Structure formats: structure tokens, C-alpha cells
Amino acid sequence: MRELISMGHRIPPTNDNDTTATDPNVVAGGKRPKRPAPLPVRDGLNPSRVRVPDDAPLPLRAQDFVAALIATQRFRHPDDDERALLGRFSAGEVVGQHGEPFAPDDLLKPGVDVWFYRIPAPETPVPYDIKVIHEDDRLLVVDKPPFLATFPRGSHITESVLVRMRRETGNQELSPAHRLDRLTSGVLVLTKSQRWRGAYQELFARREVDKVYEATAPAEANITAGTVWEHRMEKERGEFKTRIVDGPINARTVVEEVTPLPSSEEQVLQRLHGVSSPLSRYTLHPLTGRTHQLRLHMYLAGAPILGDPVYPDVLPVDAEDFAVPMHLLSRRLTFVDPISGDFRSFESSR
Template identity: 25%
Template sequence: MITEFVVTAGEQPKRLDVFLVNRERDISRSALQRLIELGRIRINGLAVKPSQKIKPGDTITMDVPKPEPLELKGEAIPLEILFEDDQLLVLEKPSGIVVHPAPGNWNGTLVNALLHHFQVAGGSVSTIGGKERPGLVHRLDKETSGVMVIAKTDQAHRHLAAQFKHHTISRVYEALVLGVPKKGHGLIELAIGRDHKERKKFSSRTTRPKESVTEYRVDHRFGKTASRVLLYPRTGRTHQLRVHLSSLGHPILGDPTYGGRKVCYVEGIEIPRVMLHARSLGFQHPMTGERQEYVRPNPPDMDQVIHQLTRIGSAPRLTEA
């Protein structure tokens, strides 16, 4: 597909690849650089390097090839199924597994595991999400564990998606965060989107902010070192809980992207991953109308960190002589 546009007046001089990565949100910087080097992206009809500086009035032509159809294969990856009927499937996603295929993770995903499950057990999966995201009504980050619902029919998918859109889905997350929020209960209202400088991050520094709201409640304090916080998201933006807690000054333990190195090793405790768990999920069944709710306790790695924090929080502090 060939597209052409002119750099508008007032645009500051910058590298071509940097300019395009902020304009073309669906294409990574590395992919843009490859297209430039292949001559598929040109300035004023001329082949250039990714470092070429753009200026107002430049005509940029992009010839982006149509992606090859992706053929996904089922893989025998164990699933912790909590409920299943002919309309939907509820499971507990473990930490460390990517939900759907994407560059760098074409195999070993939850979708691969689901395809294998349906091949063996029979049944179908919703096609609304396309080939790469069949049945996926919502997602969890790679390191986040917890409850997910999968749509097996298009009708169920639309019904569940509408519940997410109208916020009638009930969700509770549990997070271990650095320090203790001053307010034991509060509301975080911060519009976020893809960060305009660091493309893999989301923040309020964005050209496309989307309303994002999270209610939180401090559930337990581990001295002044850390706390366990319950989260009730009212919207479902990418990385919302991680960004919101970081904006509060209390990033999630084990999340260097939004908390830096200080959250990866706390008071001598090595944090193995992002300490975020989707504890419960409640929704109305698409066909029966019955209200269903599924709750899962913390996985062992999170319980282990809680145990270690409890020992630190209850230990007497030495005073200086």
C-alpha cells in the first residue's frame, strides 16, 4: 500500500525514522528503518537513510507491503481452565506467557495453547479478533497473572465486549507496590496513551491521550517498605494500572519499565516479576444472563514475596545510639 504526505509547516527538523515512528503508530521503529533501507520510504522521490533529517515541505512516500497471512499452530501448553461451555472459556493465565502472537513472540503464546485445546477437545473460537487474536475479548500483560475470559462464538464475543465497553464487568487486581500511598483509598484519573518519546511505554506524555480511571485501596502495609493494593479499573487502557501507580509515586514491585531498578530489589528481596495479579473477574453470561464471578488466589511467586515483605515489615527497626 502506497501512501504519500507532505511534512507540515512548523515541524521541527528530526530524523526520518523518529518522525515516522510518532506518526505511524502501528509500525515499529525497527520495521520503519528496514523499509527506509529497502528504499520503500523515500523523501522527494529519493532513497535516503533513516538518519536523514526531514523539513517542512518534504514529500514522504511510503510503500508498505501487505503483511503475509499468519498461520498459527496449536501448541500443547497446559491451561488452568476454571469454566468452559459452548459459549466461553474462563482460565487462569500464569505469569510469563504472552497472550497473543506479535513480533518476537510468534510461538508459545496463550493463543497457541487455546488453539491446541480446541483441536483436542473440540469446539470453536470467536473469529472477531482475527487470526492473531481469536477469542480474545481482553488481555493481560506477559508478566501479569490472573483470570481471563475467552469467547468461543462471535455472539459471545460481542456480548462480552459490550460489557467491557459499558463497564459492567467487575475486575479486581492485586498489586505489591513500593512504599505506602498517603491515602488509604482514592481515585486515579490520568489520561494516557503511547509515550511520544519511548514508544514501548505509555504515559500522559502522548499525542493521543485516552481517559483512564483506576480506583485503589490499600489492603496491607509492610512497614514503610511496601504495601498490597487492590485495584478496581474503570477503564482498560494498555499498561493502565502500571502507569497509574507509578504516577502516584508507588510503582509496582518488579516493574523496571515504570519504576526503575529500585523496584526490582527491595530490602534484600529479589522481585522475580511484575507483582500484579488479576484476582477476580465477574460478568453476565452471554446466553443465560447469569452473573458469574471467578476468583483466584495469588500464585506462589507472589505469595513468596508477600511472606518476605511480612517478615521485614514486622521486624523491629534498630535505632541509632
């Protein structure tokens, strides 16, 4: 099976342990899946789907194909060995698109979808709780802490809001209606049933939700209420930083308010982050939703957000300290409910 790699036959990626790569519940620009997954969510995690490459060398056994997928994960559980692999087949947990189980020696054809469960690698627990802001029949709104991913991605699988809340509530249909960066805190809306998922995801995708953020950063005299930042931002897959490039504007942010921090709070944050300059709290209203938009706009304006490990300099991953968060907060979300037509407003208590 390693011939698929050594001969240049790339295995379609599933973002290592990222179960959302093929998760029919994941936010994807408001688009809804064509077919449901043939395996259920298990312990908060969706199954992974990988399509057999059109140029895969044949014959290709199901066991060899799945073994290669596991072996090439960047974040692999140490116990995910041959015994664990065969256990999946014995339990009927390696299946096709319609739920038909594969035996280890079944020969796969190019273009066939193979579904199975990955075993997430061990993760360092994030020492913050998720507070519930609001709950009704359709929505679960939470106050996301820093360092928790919104949904499984890369090396952050179980330490994500989605998996934690599915496990805590027992509701395996929970799904985010939108996304917050892993280091950003604040209001995050989840839908409680697949029945409502599309309507709320499309609401966010159409940018019909008004968002207000707060950032704590060095005081900068040139940033005042009413300041508007406009740029064209691009971020390539695999890059840490978003870049400013030439072209039509696609990133707009309005500064609504600038407030100096109270002396007591300022002194605490100065000690925590090792800075001596005066600090302010900036109320920001993004009119667009580019990746890292607020972080890059603040940096460009001369006031990088406290605790930002990317702007101005990318810090090593192992330098991350849970006691030193990034001070960017999704303070408030407001929208007209797509189901009831009611005005909804949710605010963080942080």
C-alpha cells in the same frame, strides 16, 4: 520485489509473525469481521493477510511479493527459505480473499489481498502452566501466568495463551474476549465458538465488566483505601511507556484496600527483588482501561509494582527473568452474561 522497499513502496505490515494482525478472531474494540479468512486456523495459528500496495511496481509476481514479506520479518524462522515458500504454493496455501490459490508466477494487482501462513520463529518456552478456572459451553476462563502474551504479537507467537490453549484443547475457534498485558497475571476469558465471540468482546469493549486487580509494591503511607487517581494518559505506537499529558481525564483508578504483606511472604519477595522496604498488597479498581494504567498510577503514587520492567526504568529485553515476575494480578472479573443474563464472577487462585 525489494524495489517495493527501496523505491519507497512500503509493504503493509502484519506485525512480523503476528498472526492476529489480520485474525478475524482477534479482539478489536468489539468489532466483528466482515468476511471470514479463506484459510483455516492451523496448529493454533491464524493465517496472515497482506494487501498489495496501490503503488506497487508492476508486474508483480505472487512469489516475489510473499518472498519479500517473509524476508522483511523481524522475527523470521531460519528454515523459512525459498524451498518453504514454494512449498506453500504447492500446497495451495497462498490464496486470495475467496480462497482461490495463487501460482508462483501469477501476477498480482494493487489492492488484492494475499493470505498465507507464516512460520513462527523459535521462542523460549515460558515455564508456567495455564490453569483453567471455569469452562462451559460458551466460555473457557483461565488463570493466565506472567510472561505469556494473551494472543500472538511481535516476537511472542506460540508463547501466547491463545495458541497454547488452542493446541491443548484442539479447539481452533478459541478467542480472547479481552486482553491482559503479557506481564500481568490472572483471570482471562476466552470464547469457545465464533457464534459467541462478538457478544462477549462487545461486553468488554463497552466496559460492562467490573475488574479488580491486586498489585504488590512498596508500602506508601499516602496510598490508602478510597484514594482515587485521575489523569489523562496517552501511549504512542512503538513507545514502551504511557505518558501523562494535558487534557480531559481518561484514566481513573480507585484504591479499594491496602494490606501489609505477611512477614514470611514479604521476606521472600524482598530477597527476590532485591528490596528492603516494607511491602503492601493494593487492591485496585480501574474505572477505565488505558494501556499500563495501573502500572503508571502506582508508579506516580510512589509505589512502583514489584518486577515492573518499564516503570520507573525500561529494562533491556535480555534482562527478563522468568523467575522474577511482575506482581500485578487480575484478581476478579464480574459481569452480567450477555447470552443468559446470569451474573458471572471469576476469580484467580494465585
